[in-house]
Amino acid sequence: AQTVTQSQPEMSVQEAETVTLSCTYDTSESDYYLFWYKQPPSRQMILVIRQEAYKQQNATENRFSVNFQKAAKSFSLKISDSQLGDAAMYFCAYRSDTGTASKLTFGTGTRLQVTL
Amino acid sequence: GAVVSQHPSRVICKSGTSVKIECRSLDFQATTMFWYRQFPKQSLMLMATSNEGSKATYEQGVEKDKFLINHASLTLSTLTVTSAHPEDSSFYICSAQGGGYSNQPQHFGDGTRLSIL
Numbered sequence: 541a542q543t544v545t546q547s548q549p550e551m552s553v554q555e556a557e558t559v560t561l562s563c564t565y566d567t568s569e570s571d572y573y574l575f576w577y578k579q580p581p582s583r584q585m586i587l588v589i590r591q592e593a594y595k596q597q598n599a600t601e602n603r604f605s606v607n608f609q610k611a612a613k614s615f616s617l618k619i620s621d622s623q624l625g626d627a628a629m630y631f632c633a634y635r636s637d638t639g640t641a642s643k644l645t646f647g648t649g650t651r652l653q654v655t656l
Numbered sequence: 657g658a659v660v661s662q663h664p665s666r667v668i669c670k671s672g673t674s675v676k677i678e679c680r681s682l683d684f685q686a687t688t689m690f691w692y693r694q695f696p697k698q699s700l701m702l703m704a705t706s707n708e709g710s711k712a713t714y715e716q717g718v719e720k721d722k723f724l725i726n727h728a729s730l731t732l733s734t735l736t737v738t739s740a741h742p743e744d745s746s747f748y749i750c751s752a753q754g755g756g757y758s759n760q761p762q763h764f765g766d767g768t769r770l771s772i773l
Contacts, residue, residue, distance in 0.1 A: 583747060585700075585764035623686075631699060643690060644751075644762060648701045 542567045544634050546647035549603035553622045554655050560607075561617045561650045563632030574608065574615045575644070580628040588630070591615065593637070619652075627654040658684050664766025670773055671742060673683030677735045677768045685730035686752035690762065691723075694747040695759045706733050740772045 543566045553559035565574070576588040591599045591608050598606050603623075607616045619626055632647040659682040667675050679689055688707050692700040704720075706712040706727035714720045722744075724736040733752075737744050747769050751762040 583694075583749075583769075585749065585751070587761060590761065625708045643702050643705055644700075645702075648699045 542569070542572075542634050542636070542645050543625070544632050544645050544647035546630075546632055546650050548650045549648070550651045550653070552653040552655060553619070553626075555622055555624060557622055558618060558620045558635075559622055559652065561619075561630055561632075561652070563615045563647055565613050565615065565632070565634050565647075567613070567634065567636075569636055573620040573637060574606075575587065576604070576606070576615075576617045576627045577631045577633060579631065579649075585631075586633045588606065595633075622654050622656050624656075627652055658752075658754070658761075658763040660686075660750065660763045660765040662750055662768055664768060665766060666769045666771075667699045668771045668773065669740065674771075675740055675770060677737075677748055677750070677770075679733045679735070679752065679765050681731045681752040681754070681763070684752075684763075686733070686754050687730065688753045689727055689733035690751045690753070691725060691733075691735050692749045692751070694749060695765075696747075700749060716746055737770065740770070742772045744763040745758075745770055745772045 545564045549609045572593045574591045578586045578588050589601045589604050603620045605618045629649045631649045633644045661680045663678045691703045694700045703718045704714045706725045708727050712725035727733040727749045749767040751764045753762045
């Protein structure tokens with residue numbers, strides 16, 4: 541079974557600064573997807589960014605980028621120019637590439653605080 | 657973008673009541689829907705996976721007779737918590753995936769906060 545580990549329960553960043561959230565995972569599969577989801581106090585799960593394991597290039601979405609190290613099974617999220625609206629729980633998630641719909645396995649989450 | 661509507665957003669009811677939660681994909685056909693449970697300050701735990709027209713697949717430890725899942729159409733899945741008790745109080749979230757291929761993203765509903773008195 542796959543596992544996802546987020547070793548930082550809480551992180552804090554000043555507005556306009558950069559912060560990196562860590563995520564490691566364990567799998568024996570070669571094809572899979574990795575995701576970062578954001579869950580604000582409203583509790584809605586919002587997809588931040590996704591990475592296909594077969595792609596060597598790191599995914600980027602505006603201020604959000606990842607550092608995907610497949611050999612190390614590491615998938616960190618970098619948030620640049622942090623904004624107050626970035627404050628939320630961030631979950632790293634893994635999904636197998638089975639060719640059909642498959643479940644997400646979530647990490648335990650990192651609570652990000654953004655300070656003035 | 658793809659929208660998933662989950663209803664109700666909040667339920668408060670007495671112990672012993674059965675509660676139905678609906679999950680609808682509004683602008684796409686969801687061949688697969690997932691039901692998650694989230695305890696306070698914890699991660700999402702998958703309860704079951706449902707495919708349209710077939711029986712749901714439950715995760716280990718989830719009582720299928722307690723949590724009834726029906727996925728009768730490509731746009732609607734329901735979770736019924738039968739004879740709910742205080743320990744069933746939690747936040748329940750559904751997600752929907754279209755296309756039947758693993759490269760399709762999952763879209764989440766806004767969740768249902770269930771409180772059993």
